[in-house]
Amino acid sequence: MKRSTKFVAAAVAALVAASAAQAEVTIGYLGALTGAQADMTGEAALHATRMAIADFGGEVNGEPIEVLVADHAGKPDLGLATAREWVDAEGVNLILNVDNSAVALAVSDLIKDKNVTMAMGASSSRLINESCGPHQIMLLLDNGTLARAVTLPQLEAGAKDWYFITVDYALGHDLEAQATKAIEANGGTVKGSVVHSPQATDFSSFLLQAQSSGATNIALATFGAWQNAIAKQAQEFGVQQSLSPFYLADTDIKSAGLDTLQNVTGTIQFYWDENDATRAFSDRFREDFGRPPTFTNAYHYEFTTHYLKAIEATGGTDADAIQAWMRDNPMALINGDTATIREDGAVVRDVLSYRTKTLAESTGDWDFLEITGKVDGESIAQPLADSACPLVASN
Amino acid sequence: MTLADMKQMTPSHPMAETALHPLGFSRARFILFVVTALAVVIAPFVLYPIFLMKIYCFIIFAVAYNLLLGYTGLMSFGHAAFWGMGAYLTAYSAANWGFGFEAALLTGTVTGAALGLIFGLVAIRRTGLYFAMITLALAQMVYFICLQSxxxxxxxxxxxxxxxxxxxxVDLNNDWNLYWLVGTILLGTIILSNRVVHSPFGQVLRAIRNNPARAKSLGYNVDRYKLCAFVMSAALAGFAGGLKAIIFQIATLTDVSTVASTEAVLITLVGGIGTIFGPAVGSIIVLSLEHYLAPFGPWVMFTQGVVFVFFVLVFRKGLLGEFQSYFKTSL
Amino acid sequence: MDFNLNLILGQMVLGLVNGAFYAILSLGLSIIFGLLGVINFAHGVFFMLGAFAAYMLSEVFGIGYWPALILVPLMIGALGVVVEVTLIRSLYKLDHLYGLLLTLGLAFAIEGLIRIVFGPQGLPYSIPDSLRGAINLGFMFLPYYRAWVVIAGIILCLSVWLVIERTPLGAKLRAATDNPQMVQAFGINVPVMLTLTYAAGVALAGIGGVMAAPIMSVDPAMGTNIVIVVFAVVVIGGMGSIFGSILTGLALGLLEGFTKAVFAEASSTVIFVVMVIVLIARPRGLFGKMA
Known part of the structure; x- marks a missing residue:
């Protein structure tokens, strides 16, 4: 590897501006500003990130904090190109958001031996196993954990027969595989599954198949606009089975209409109306942004704060030192809990179980969820002993 | 089908003026070529080299596209298939079969050519809008196959x-080594495209574009010439896609999606259909627009649309096309 | 994979629903292509605008589905008039490909604008109360609304076809398609006719959008997603063939439904496979005249 020569070369080529940029802390926000999940995260999580910076005082160790923004549009090529430019020419310290597994995998490769941290909202289990990295943190639950978080409480409650509607993306297939594993390990069966293309707008035929499968639950290994359409059409066809979404944000419910998503059960990392602390945060967020924060918005605030604390504590921008500090110290969550970052990059935190309210129960615009309990983060996380991540000490 | 107002855009006897100048360029083109070469040398010290290499790949892609649209009069809406499959096969052979740089790139090029032959055999008898629609639909099929394979x-x-x-x-992991290589390839492609256009083969193509019936009556096998041009264009598009995959070390669905096809059309339109240096001008403008508007999300799409409409209505011949009809020269 | 006859029948009925949308959209495309010689790449965008217009009417003015079904096509038609007069008209003298490029650019600009204004996410639009509920067909549970889409779609397409084939207005249209100079010589105002044809074609897409709003996700990409399939339908049916586009649209919807029941993975590709076969066996399309 001639990385060093590459670095020298890049330094020669990059203008004086780049070397000036090295002195400050630069956060590159690489998110989906368009596309299926932009509403839930996009500009909103960027706003949460800026809120965290402002709350921190706008600077760290006397250095200003700069934020760069780019859209990866769900395209790994575009995301990788942007990240490469940020690393080579802008001296970015933290690449944040990266809410797409394909993009995250590509960036993961890029930053492996660079002095850059990546905190990602991607969920591919590979990213905390084979493709884990020394400077990489998964803010979202990985697919395996998420699959357990969604299915285990329902299996316990007696929902044994499942049918999958899966988006024809690696994300969908991974989620389905992980959930199937969890279901079968806990006495349930998978009655069938169907894959929908990203171009699909009509899901009635898939619902018809699910209906005739005899399953009790229809697991939605998909997200965003597709999921909304499925919920809408399920109502129309009088589908009696419960829908089990994996990614259901407040913005999704708003968009599909609560009437199509009543009494849906699932788990979520953050809900604005959980307690006084979350309500206080959400009020501040809403004042500027016009709606309460979603779970992805919340973890951007939580992580950015944690990261800035680490820079303050370590007194520099050395990615190794920052990573070590962030791992050794608990991350404060908005709701008063704490989370821990493991050596494989997974964030272990308790998650909330919820049931969506009925129209009659909902009082206002964003009153969608009834929190029914808390799932212990350790109980659903992939045990470190099973990890394929080479960084895990036991491996 | 001929693109009516393009007939006057290239002089009818270009060989007469090219013979005098080095590398087969006319005087005006030679000046532009020198400018381009200088830009390739200076640019990486000012701009980010990888972004420049991306532009160069798209220039090669657009040269391939322009060879077909500008000099043969066939508008394909399926070039994403060649570019994308070229990228996939180059990437796959390098990543999984252990192919070296040259072998991988050759694989991508051959893939483009083979796919071009298949498309061509289905579509070449059709002209104009029919040709555009058929290539679009075929490329869409390739997209679905890629999605599921x-x-x-x-x-x-x-x-x-x-x-x-x-x-x-030469270790290509070094961005600078790779940059000089890609820059050289770019300049070579421009020289090559100029040669092809002014070769007897290129002359026949233009005769077919301007008047297929007349070309036929002169004894040329019109379909075979068109097919040949199509395969050449597809091969070069596959090569460009492969090169991009090597530079960015990734090949994705974006490359086979309709977006890539429309990008080729937009670049060619903006630069100037049927001009040698149009693809270069078009790529710089279109990709810079994308690059610098990227933080503003959907504004990229909106702006591209407006640029499309604007050029079709006002600058139909593209920047270089307008320039050359103003100065009465070929660029 | 078990071949459950009920499932196959059910999927085919649902396929017919999609087929109705394909038919409405490809009909509009065919009319525009037949007379103007323009492949209207913006067709999907007008479909999407139809759905957004229905949404806006309901959100802002509280106007429901049924009035929207009348108002939206008028709005979209009016927009079509503006587009034809200000943009497309200047291109008739040029190569047809410029019309394609212009409408492609227009599609980008409009979809981009809608994304800027409404964001990328889908918006909710409810099924009208009068069509809630479903009928049990024995082999499936068919929502009234879907049944309505199939029936209304077929009636709409057939009436448009009858107008074109059986009325004096239609006769003028067909004549103008074949020989505009001749029709102009007879004292018919061809430019106005072209404008109205474009408006009518996109208004059809607008109606399609309203009809789709309650059952598809109302989002900026909805038009782009469906129109790619519709282009294939038009190529298969034969470009410019009015009746061909209706029949092909419905038939391909059925075929797609059948494929979903039998071999779901192929359902998104099956139309393109048919297209390639048709192109090889019958290059002008199933119902197309010789070019």
């Missing part, structure tokens, strides 16, 4: 493509 890695794409080395001597 395991070798493409789905949404992840083929990642971690090794760049390898040039002839086993």
């Amino acid at each position: 395991p070798f493409t890695g789905g949404e992840d794409g083929v990642q971690g493509v090794p760049r390898g080395s040039l002839l086993g001597l």
Whole structure:
């Protein structure tokens, strides 16, 4: 590897501006500003990130904090190109958001031996196993954990027969595989599954198949606009089975209409109306942004704060030192809990179980969820002993 | 089908004026070529080299597209298939079969050519809008196949493509080595495209574009010439896609999607249909627009649309096309 | 994979629903292509605008589905008039490909604008109360609304076809398609006719959008997603063939439904496979005249 020569070369080529940029802390926000999940995260999580910076005082160790923004549009090529430019020419310290597994995998490769941290909202289990990295943190639950978080409480409650509607993306297939594993390990069966293309707008035929499968639950290994359409059409066809979404944000419910998503059960990392602390945060967020924060918005605030604390504590921008500090110290969550970052990059935190309210129960615009309990983060996380991540000490 | 107002855009006897100048360029083109070469040398010290290499790949892609649209009069809406499959096969052969830089790139080029032959055999008898629609639909089929075949890695794409080395001597992991190579390839492609256009083969193509019936009556096998041009264009598009996959070390669904086809059309339109240097001008403008508007999300799409409409209505011949009809020269 | 006859029948009925949308959209495309010689790449965008217009009417003015079904096509038609007069008209003298490029650019600009204004996410639009509920067909549970889409779609397409084939207005249209100079010589105002044809074609897409709003996700990409399939339908049916586009649209919807029941993975590709076969066996399309 001639990385060093590459670095020298890049330094020669990059203008004086780049070397000036090295002195400050630069956060590159690489998110989906368009596309299926932009509403839930996009500009909103960027706003949460800026809120965290402002709350921190706008600077760290006397250095200003700069934020760069780019859209990866769900395209790994575009995301990788942007990240490469940020690393080579802008001296970015933290690449944040990266809410797409394909993009995250590509960036993961890029930053492996660079002095850059990546905190990602991607969920591919590979990213905390084979493709884990020394400077990489998964803010979202990985697919395996998420699959357990969604299915285990329902299996316990007696929902044994499942049918999958899966988006024809690696994300969908991974989620389905992980959930199937969890279901079968806990006495349930998978009655069938169907894959929908990203171009699909009509899901009635898939619902018809699910209906005739005899399953009790229809697991939605998909997200965003597709999921909304499925919920809408399920109502129309009088589908009696419960829908089990994996990614259901407040913005999704708003968009599909609560009437199509009543009494849906699932788990979520953050809900604005959980307690006084979350309500206080959400009020501040809403004042500027016009709606309460979603779970992805919340973890951007939580992580950015944690990261800035680490820079303050370590007194520099050395990615190794920052990573070590962030791992050794608990991350404060908005709701008063704490989370821990493991050596494989997974964030272990308790998650909330919820049931969506009925129209009659909902009082206002964003009153969608009834929190029914808390799932212990350790109980659903992939045990470190099973990890394929080479960084895990036991491996 | 001929693009009516393009007939006057290229002089009817270009050989007469080209013979005098080096590398087969006319005087005006030679000046532009020197300017381009200088830009290639200076640019990486001012701009980010990888972004420049991306532009160069798209220039080569657009040269391939322009060869077909500008000099043969066939508008394809399916060039994403060649560019994208070229990228996939280059990436896949480098990442999984251990192919070196040259072999991988050759694989991508051959893939483009083979796919071009298949498309061509189905579509070449049709002209104009029919040709555009058929190539669009065929490319869409390729897209769906890529979406479902395991070798493409789905949404992840083929990642971690090794760049390898040039002839086993020059390490291409060094961005600068790669840059000089890609820059050289770009200049070579421009020289080559100028040669092809002014070769007897290129003359026949233009005769076919301007008046297929007359070309036929002169004894030329029109369909075969068109097919040949189509395969050449597809091969070059596959080559460009492969090169991009090597530079970015990734090949994805974006490359086979309609977006890539429309990008080729937009670049060619903006630069000037049927001009040698149009693809270069078009790529710089279109890709810079994308690059610098990227933080503003949907504004990219909006702006591209407005640029499209504006050029069709006002600058139909593209920037260089307008320029050359103003100065009465060929660029 | 078990071949459950009920499932196959059910999927085919649902396929017919999609087929109705394909038919409405490809009909509009065919009319525009037949007379103007323009492949209207913006067709999907007008479909999407139809759905957004229905949404806006309901959100802002509280106007429901049924009035929207009348108002939206008028709005979209009016927009079509503006587009034809200000943009497309200047291109008739040029190569047809410029019309394609212009409408492609227009599609980008409009979809981009809608994304800027409404964001990328889908918006909710409810099924009208009068069509809630479903009928049990024995082999499936068919929502009234879907049944309505199939029936209304077919009636709409057939009436448009009858107008074109059986009325004096239609006769003028067909004549103008074949020989505009001749029709102009007879004192018919061809430019106005072209404008109205474009408006009518996109208004059809607008109606399609309203009809789709309650059952598809109302989002900026909805038009782009469906129109790619519709282009294939038009190529298969034969470009410019009015009746061909209706029949092909419905038939391909059925075929797609059948494929979903039998071999779901192929359902998104099956139309393109048919297209390639048709192109090889009958290059002008199933119902197309010789070019």
